[in-house]
Amino acid sequence: MKNANDTETIQIVSELKNNPEKAYTLLYTQYASLLYGFAFNLTKSESISEDIVQEAFIKIWINRKDLHIETSIKSYLFKMVQNMCIDSFRRQINKPEIIGYLEIIQDSQISSTESCSMFDMDEFEERLKEAKKKLTQQQRLIFVLIK
Structure with missing residues (x-):
């Protein structure tokens, strides 16, 4: 037995193929703000969230004739x-800034004697703090999880 979500999904996908402008507008109106909030919660960036939502709807538009959705359209x-x-x-x-930051960390871990001669530890810590300030909260979390 099909539930309401399945019926809605089938109807929207069918409309995207037959009457795409109307269905697309309805889909965008219904889900864009929800998707933006979801993306913002993950990225903590307004511009990245907006870009992701726009890109998602562009993909839907480009692939509208070939859509085969097994779940609900919302999912x-x-x-x-x-x-x-x-x-x-x-x-x-x-990004180059992150790669540079990772290279500094990697170079500092070569050996304690080499790293002491290569870097003044106070200067290194200061550079490290400055590099971390340039990262978003999510990037810092990713870096901590990686290293």
Whole structure:
């Protein structure tokens, strides 16, 4: 037996294929703000959250004729946004500032005698604090979990 979510999903997917502008507008109106709040809760960034939600709806529009949704449309959209947030975190980790910060940490762990001769520890700690200040709260959490 199909529940209301299944029926709604089938109807929306069908409408996206047959009357895309109306269905897309309805879908955007119904879910954009919810998805933004969800993305913001994960990223803690207004601009990143807005970009992710916009990108999600662009993907829906581009792939509207090939959509095959097994779950509810709501679950599908939230899972899509969650995956896009994870991808965003991965891209942030590969930024030059983060890579430089990680290289400093890695270089400092070569050996205690080498690191003492390579860096003045007070200067290193100061640079480390400055680098951490440039990271968002989520980036700092990711860095701590990695290292």
